[in-house]
Amino acid sequence: MTRVLISGTGFAGRGHAEAFRAAGAEIVGVVGRTREVVEEVAREMGIPHAGTDWQAALETCRPDIVSIATPGGAHYEPIKQAIAFGAHVFCDKPMTADGDTAAELHALAQEKGVKTAYAASFRYAPSVLHAKALVEKGAIGAPTEVECISHFNLEREIPFGWSHRRADGGGRLNNNFTHTLSIVTSVIGDEIVQIAGEVRDDLGRAPIVEGVHNFATRRDFIPRDLDDPSLEWGESDVEWSYTVMARLRSRFADAPVSVLFKHGGLVPRFREDHIVFYGSKGAIYLEGHYGSGALHLHDGKAWQEQPLPAEIAAMVPDVAGETEQCWHHLARAFVRDIRGETVEPYPTFREGRQYQRIIDLIRESGNWTDAPALA
Structure with missing residues (x-):
């Protein structure tokens, strides 16, 4: 059975875990910042491993897939470590906090030959x-x-x-x-x-x-x-x-x-x-x-x-909530792809990298022309 390690204990972490379970995968561990919180989530969801050390969890749980369900600014290091470990990566949006780090992770995933999914999933x-x-x-x-x-x-x-x-x-x-x-x-x-x-x-x-x-x-x-x-x-x-x-x-x-x-x-x-x-x-x-x-x-x-x-x-996945339904759909496609089944194209780190580059450009707002100069 496909083994999944979750990073994140909030709404997305719980949602990703349920989505992968519905796709037929086994949730082998969950990692969070606060020991009391991560242990409570693991207990409630019946997840065998709960910890606060991501690298240690990779070594202990030996996942086929990691699911990154934390805020975007906390994505870079866990994804980099997961790629080095050789795990496939399912990542919620935004991929990272900027285009440069997103591009780096996309390149690393390609070099390592791991599959990626980017959950801009509506x-x-x-x-x-x-x-x-x-x-x-x-x-x-x-x-x-x-x-x-x-x-x-x-x-x-x-x-x-x-x-x-x-x-x-x-x-x-x-x-x-x-x-x-x-x-x-x-x-x-x-x-x-x-x-x-x-x-x-x-x-x-x-x-x-x-x-x-x-x-x-x-x-x-x-x-x-x-x-x-x-x-x-x-x-x-x-x-x-x-x-x-x-x-x-x-x-x-x-x-x-x-x-x-x-x-x-x-x-x-x-x-x-x-x-x-x-x-x-x-x-x-x-x-x-x-x-x-x-x-x-x-x-x-x-x-x-x-x-x-x-x-x-x-x-349509049989689950309440629009966000949850879309996670289920993407997780299902990702697991099937990793198992060698034929699936429709889904968003990957290619889109994650491209979207972060675009967001960087939009935030610069460098496309304005001073109207008085045109008078």
């Missing part, structure tokens, strides 16, 4: 898979443009943590754009021709609170009294909003496809978040920021909601 949402099938069948003709719009209205008082720090893999580009870019490239085509964008930190600071170990429950730690003079504050150094424009080459179109990615992490939505694929003969509208809601098809005359095809419905 491309596996059922409606996204449906949209991909419709585009391939020519339902919208030649794709011309794509629009990805989302507004999260996140609480500004969420406790200060990795999501506020660039060095730890924080920021909305790392944790939102990675998914939408993966969705668009899976449906339209993954040859990114040009890209430009700008970012904005409209948060500034967040309260420092002890005891937050699980990203999914961080809201439970929002301080009741934000005016408490004893409260400490941490300074954000990442973007909470972004606007990105891209041009993608598609095998379904002669001209590059224009793509708009617009995300506001702290602002309220008025209409629903959505992803739309426009073409020469029609359009596909997906409800939800990651396109995981209902799918509507415009045939050139009117919009009509489309039922999910039975063959796609049959592929």
Whole structure:
């Protein structure tokens, strides 16, 4: 049986473990920062090894696969050690905190000959898979443009943590754009021709609170009294909003496809978040920021909601939660590939490296032209 070692004890760590178990793998160990927490997780999930030393866990557990489920800033060393050990690597997004380290790890994995999976995984949402099938069948003709719009209205008082720090893999580009870019490239085509964008930190600071170990429950730690003079504050150094424009080459179109990615992490939505694929003969509208809601098809005359095809419905993992379903889908493909079975292409460290390079470029926001100079 395929043996898996998990790095991380929070929402993603637990989710990855369940996904690999559902794929028929054995979870042989889990590693975390805090002994009490990792031992509790191992006990609750029936995992035989619990530890705080990653290198020691590699030697003790002898995994075929390691699953990296910690914040992006903590990915580099564990992945490097796992590659040197010879384990295949399943890594959540962002791959690392910057493009240089992502490129290094991609090169090391290639040299070592280990397989990699990069979990920008909302491309596996059922409606996204449906949209991909419709585009391939020519339902919208030649794709011309794509629009990805989302507004999260996140609480500004969420406790200060990795999501506020660039060095730890924080920021909305790392944790939102990675998914939408993966969705668009899976449906339209993954040859990114040009890209430009700008970012904005409209948060500034967040309260420092002890005891937050699980990203999914961080809201439970929002301080009741934000005016408490004893409260400490941490300074954000990442973007909470972004606007990105891209041009993608598609095998379904002669001209590059224009793509708009617009995300506001702290602002309220008025209409629903959505992803739309426009073409020469029609359009596909997906409800939800990651396109995981209902799918509507415009045939050139009117919009009509489309039922999910039975063959796609049959592929949906039997587990609650959109994020968890997508992890299950990718873990299943990864395990099957490692076992030598034929699978559809899935995102790897190639995409992880490319996305981190793109994020670095967008954060530079170096594409502005001073308008007064044009007067």
